[in-house]
Amino acid sequence: MMFNNPGKRAAIIFTLFAIVSIAFNSGLLFADASLDIGTELVSTLPELDVSNSNGWIGLSWMGSRYFSDTLSLFADASFKTAYTPLAVTLEAISSGDVDLSYRKNPFLIRWGISGYYDLTSTERIITPLWQTDTSLLFSYGTYKFSVYAEPGVSFKQKTDMSLAFKIKTGAAYAVNDELLLKPAVSFAVPLINSNIYTSAVKPALDISWYLNFPLSVENKLSCTINLQPDNNDFVFTWTPEISMLIARSVTASLRSLAEYRTDQNYSSGMPYDISLAYAESQYEPSLELVPALLLDFNLSDSVTLHSQTGLDWLHYFQSSTDNFTAYLSLDIEIEF
Amino acid sequence: MRKRYIFFIIPLLLISYGFIYADEEASQGESQNSVQPVSQQSFKKWLMNNPRGKRYAGYTEYFNSLFESASEDDIPAELIITKIREGAVKNIPPRRLITAVSNELYRLKTAKNILDTEKIVIRDYSSYKDTLKHISILLLGGVEAKTIKELFKQNDKYSRTENDVLAACDVLVQFNSIAQLSQSDLLKTGRALLMSRLKSASFSSLASIYLNARAKRIKTDDILRIIQRTLSRGGGLIQIDQEISDRGSYR
Numbered sequence: 158m159m160f161n162n163p164g165k166r167a168a169i170i171f172t173l174f175a176i177v178s179i180a181f182n183s184g185l186l187f188a189d190a191s192l193d194i195g196t197e198l199v200s201t202l203p204e205l206d207v208s209n210s211n212g213w214i215g216l217s218w219m220g221s222r223y224f225s226d227t228l229s230l231f232a233d234a235s236f237k238t239a240y241t242p243l244a245v246t247l248e249a250i251s252s253g254d255v256d257l258s259y260r261k262n263p264f265l266i267r268w269g270i271s272g273y274y275d276l277t278s279t280e281r282i283i284t285p286l287w288q289t290d291t292s293l294l295f296s297y298g299t300y301k302f303s304v305y306a307e308p309g310v311s312f313k314q315k316t317d318m319s320l321a322f323k324i325k326t327g328a329a330y331a332v333n334d335e336l337l338l339k340p341a342v343s344f345a346v347p348l349i350n351s352n353i354y355t356s357a358v359k360p361a362l363d364i365s366w367y368l369n370f371p372l373s374v375e376n377k378l379s380c381t382i383n384l385q386p387d388n389n390d391f392v393f394t395w396t397p398e399i400s401m402l403i404a405r406s407v408t409a410s411l412r413s414l415a416e417y418r419t420d421q422n423y424s425s426g427m428p429y430d431i432s433l434a435y436a437e438s439q440y441e442p443s444l445e446l447v448p449a450l451l452l453d454f455n456l457s458d459s460v461t462l463h464s465q466t467g468l469d470w471l472h473y474f475q476s477s478t479d480n481f482t483a484y485l486s487l488d489i490e491i492e493f
Numbered sequence: 494m495r496k497r498y499i500f501f502i503i504p505l506l507l508i509s510y511g512f513i514y515a516d517e518e519a520s521q522g523e524s525q526n527s528v529q530p531v532s533q534q535s536f537k538k539w540l541m542n543n544p545r546g547k548r549y550a551g552y553t554e555y556f557n558s559l560f561e562s563a564s565e566d567d568i569p570a571e572l573i574i575t576k577i578r579e580g581a582v583k584n585i586p587p588r589r590l591i592t593a594v595s596n597e598l599y600r601l602k603t604a605k606n607i608l609d610t611e612k613i614v615i616r617d618y619s620s621y622k623d624t625l626k627h628i629s630i631l632l633l634g635g636v637e638a639k640t641i642k643e644l645f646k647q648n649d650k651y652s653r654t655e656n657d658v659l660a661a662c663d664v665l666v667q668f669n670s671i672a673q674l675s676q677s678d679l680l681k682t683g684r685a686l687l688m689s690r691l692k693s694a695s696f697s698s699l700a701s702i703y704l705n706a707r708a709k710r711i712k713t714d715d716i717l718r719i720i721q722r723t724l725s726r727g728g729g730l731i732q733i734d735q736e737i738s739d740r741g742s743y744r
Binding site for chain 2: 223226231256260262296298300301302303329330331333334335337365367368369370371372373375398400401402405406408410
């Protein structure tokens, strides 16, 4: 009942966030937090549509703790609220993840839970969305080869509540310490409300190539096949990505996502997302300044220009050791 | 297959010669002394006769003083001469060239100091020269002498050769090229490379993983911790890739 009230739900999330933050910042755990305030001007060419431009404020936090050589914890949380004046849209999105890992070579067991809460209002009509995923990973890995199985459940509530069981199993094989082949199969079956989650099987193959100079090439192929008796449609996706160092402190990435769906007889073509990032830093024992420049081009049927420049200020509360580092990070970003 | 890419990484060319140990009595100076005067003579001819060299002929005395200074520390004059000729090919103005050559000599002396401090004796003249040049490139790439020395100190502990240490330092230079790191981070990452089960020829793949993780907007500290901890626990590419994929999925 309590989770039906958006206000109480938001309060619970904030409290959990605060408790975990205090624990991580109590001097025992590695953690960082950042506050982002900015405004974004998104212009879509050739129509010069700027209706998606917005102002936003966000808080993000990440922490990890290695209790011992075998036990570690990773947590991540973020909150962002954005206002889009032309579309009269107010977004408030909270998300968080916690992973607890136990590694005793060659075995790894990891429990993870993630939550996502979206309180978006359009024209003052609020449509809250709450989603939680939890899974348990069992992995056996050697230097060259690993296999894993990860069963889990997904819970989603928007207007209706739904629950699904998911399992993913796969392997990874390293060729010559530079090429990784990662076949996997996922399977999902709805437990409650099959309108949101459907029975589906998803074979996938990821190929990652880390070359002997700063260049990486990734190819992700997957096919989601619907297993409902009256519906055997499938969605095929291909996600290639290349990242390279083009000059000192300047990296470039090229990403694309091609999709083909039989249910709508739809093919997305090959939209490209090109980004250039510049990072330079001057290190002192306790202070780091990182100006960054990011430039995105999205070339599809329209062109979206997006650029970002920022200054990252970090103050280390104490010097790094093998097991503990803590710093405060303040990101100031200007996007247009 | 890797050799296709070797032209991208000049330092890797240099380490291919390898080190040869010698007893304390080995006379490396003898071979150097027999080569240096010949190099300097041909250099003087080049300054007088070559159209590019003539531009720098007015600085002969200064170059001679550099050779003398190099000779005092057993630095082969050829390394200085190569630097001058490189500058001449690029048509660098004389004053800028002098600054660059002076800086190069300082780095070569530092490199010699590193070898002396760590009691690394290289009998083969060609290998000795290439190693000095290699370390000079590492210093230029932002890996400080104290970091290189510390890694040389630890090679025996992890059953690594001096070549492995230089290969690890090559990766650190690549890391620095992607985004500058502190010496403490460079040392920890270099140490993890030496502790790892990776062959030195595969060290460079780590720079590509680092680049890929940064493209996924993962924080530098987090990437380094994943790499350092995974390697020091005996993990390899698979485990690092898995951890970085997990982090990337949160962003």
